[in-house]
Amino acid sequence: TKVRTSAETRARADGGKPLRVLVTGAAGFVGTHVALALKLRGDGVVGLDSFNHYYDPELKIARQKFLANAGVCVIEGDINDEKLLKRLFDVVHFTHVVHLAAQAGVRYAMENPGSYVKSNVAGFVNLLEVCKSADPQPAIVWASSSSVYGTNTKVPFSEKDRTDHPASLYAATKKAGEAIAHTYNHIYGLSITGLRFFTVYGPWGRPDMAYFFFTKDILKGKEITIYETSRGESVARDFTYIDDVVKGCLAALDTANKSTGSGGKKRGPAQLRIFNLGNTKPVPVSRLVSILEEHLKVNARKKVLPLPSNGDVEFTHANISLAQTELGYRPTIDLETGMKQFVWWYLNYYDRSRKN
Ligand code: NAD
Helix, strand or coil: CHHHHHHHHHHHHHCCCCCEEEEECCCCHHHHHHHHHHHHCCCEEEEEECCCCCCCHHHHHHHHHHHHHCCCEEEECCCCCHHHHHHHHHHHCCCEEEECCCCCCCHHHHCCHHHHHHHHHHHHHHHHHHHHHCCCCCEEEEEEEHHHHCCCCCCCECCCCCCCCCCCHHHHHHHHHHHHHHHHHHHHCCCEEEEEECCEECCCCCCCCHHHHHHHHHHHCCCEEEEECCCCCECEECCEEHHHHHHHHHHHHHCCCCCCCHHHCCCCCCCEEEEEECCCCCEEHHHHHHHHHHHHCCCCCEEEEECCCCCCCCECCECCHHHHHHHCCCCCCCHHHHHHHHHHHHHHHHHHHHHC
16 A cells, blocks of 8 residues: 555665654644554654634544544644743654644635734744754654745746745745745754645545535535636636645655754755645636535535635646655545545534534
8 A cells, every 4th residue: 555655665764663753733634634644554643733713623622532532642732832842852752743733724814914923934933943952853844835836827836936926924924934944954954844735625624625615505505606717717726635645744754864953964964845745637616516516416506706816826736746756646536536535524524513
């Protein structure tokens, strides 16, 4: 299986020893899946999450319980809490960090700009400060975002493309994170891999994302809005299934080299890498709605409006050849199959647990 391939890579890179991984944002959507996958393949995992109220905190608590049943502990705490982080590193001596804690979402930034700066910039710096002084210095894999490509019109988006036109404050803080990662790699020899995720979806997903609230609204018979571009086409996204993204994260961990310490001179330069993790097949949102209608067996009430200028971009489309070559990343799940999994989870777990 793919998991075994990943473990084999690790066996070559690290003598096959289990990793000791801190997963930040572990009560979040991607964090839950990454923490579970690491645990299932035999690595040591500790989760950290602030359980902020950006969306349904009950869903985060349910994910925490789900992970607890699998033997993964998610501690409540903030990445800005230096004392807490230092204590965790002193006790566990993490070899790796998967940093997924962030203030996500594009539109929320219009009303809450400070929360993006606090979690995505100040919190990231605080975490890197602790990693810099930790012994051993952990290798870090963190979530950047396809949003850094902003209003880029050259498709597919490649890591070499310009990223100096972020369309939202969220995108700007992710772009800032990439610059901060560069600095900590350059000065302190930290090994850092940034992953630009493209619209990740699946079971345990995020209620603020379109596929999730469309599902809710279609079932309630509420009208949904599909946005179109200035050329009259439906907005399109390179939807990427969670299991594919998890495999990409694990491959990034398994191929991360050791940090070199201050100055980066002892063992050759530590890695600073950026990869797109997308699906390479952008799908119009109008098609996403048709897929949901098929799986839910309900016709949606829809209206079409021009895309407002609130931070959303017209389309995303990943070029993944770098991740293919360096990480062996190969997404395999198409939107029809992935949405079937999501709808199953929504109807049989999420909706049911809300009604009881
Ligand atoms: P999520 O909101 O479900 O998870 C993030 C978690 O981080 C939340 O549980 C939140 O409580 C926690 N958190 C926020 N600020 C924190 C802080 N200061 N200290 C500790 N915990 C904090 O989002 P997700 O979809 O799982 O995204 C994971 C990462 O991937 C984020 O960095 C996000 O920006 C990035 N990303 C996600 C997508 C996507 O489509 N899901 C796309 C691009 C990038």
